[in-house]
Amino acid sequence: MDHPQKPLMKAQIPQLKLLQDIDKQVFRWTKERRDKPRALDAAEKEVAAKKAEFDARSKDVEAVKKEVAKREEDLKEREERRKRLEAQRDQSKSNKEYQGYNFEIAAAKAEGGKIEEEILKMMNAVEEAAAKEGEAKAVLDQAAAKHGEAKKVVDAELAKIDEEMRTLRDRRAAAAAEVHADYLKMYDRIHKAKVDAVALAAAIKEADGWHCGGCRMDVNFQEVNVIMKGKDPVICRSCSRILYLDSQPQAVPAK
Numbered sequence: 001m002d003h004p005q006k007p008l009m010k011a012q013i014p015q016l017k018l019l020q021d022i023d024k025q026v027f028r029w030t031k032e033r034r035d036k037p038r039a040l041d042a043a044e045k046e047v048a049a050k051k052a053e054f055d056a057r058s059k060d061v062e063a064v065k066k067e068v069a070k071r072e073e074d075l076k077e078r079e080e081r082r083k084r085l086e087a088q089r090d091q092s093k094s095n096k097e098y099q100g101y102n103f104e105i106a107a108a109k110a111e112g113g114k115i116e117e118e119i120l121k122m123m124n125a126v127e128e129a130a131a132k133e134g135e136a137k138a139v140l141d142q143a144a145a146k147h148g149e150a151k152k153v154v155d156a157e158l159a160k161i162d163e164e165m166r167t168l169r170d171r172r173a174a175a176a177a178e179v180h181a182d183y184l185k186m187y188d189r190i191h192k193a194k195v196d197a198v199a200l201a202a203a204i205k206e207a208d209g210w211h212c213g214g215c216r217m218d219v220n221f222q223e224v225n226v227i228m229k230g231k232d233p234v235i236c237r238s239c240s241r242i243l244y245l246d247s248q249p250q251a252v253p254a255k
């Protein structure tokens, strides 16, 4: 379907090559943009590990504090018991009864004293646990700060890539506008299908004949002939890339 204004295939090769160069850069930046955040993986893992450590130390503090509260409750109970016994003692009807209460009161006091000592020891444990929690917090903060610094660097790099990509998008639009719609459609279809985003391949002449520069498949004489004539596109039978001759003159684009 030859529209009279449709340029020859070979006349469009320079425009397609320019498009290909831009697409290769877009491909590189896209990959880099995707891979960049991985630079933060180690720092992120470190923060998560330090956070887990800090959480464990916080739980330790809570556990010891809970234990203290429980013992304080016990102490209160003994105090109330002692007061109750003292009130009962003061209502005593006999000396024997009075002495009996005194005996129980002394026991309650002794128990209270023991619990008080326990609580004091436990307060030391609370302090120790709190100190360890504080240390873990400092380590976590340090890891978080380090991650923050690394993220700043990565974010700046990503912003730079985004800027480059914007420029490339404009350049690509301008380059694509120079390619006839039929060729552009073909190019884009191949370019999108290739994992390396490369749609063009030079046919290379070697001692044993012509080869596709993209996949090394041989290019036969008839195909070379069509490429040289430059009227119709020739697609590599193996990798489906558009074949061109590297040596062909950089023709002025027909518009």
Ligand SMILES: [Zn+2]
Pocket: 201, 212, 213, 214, 215, 216, 217, 236, 237, 238, 239, 240, 241
């Ligand atoms: Zn090929």
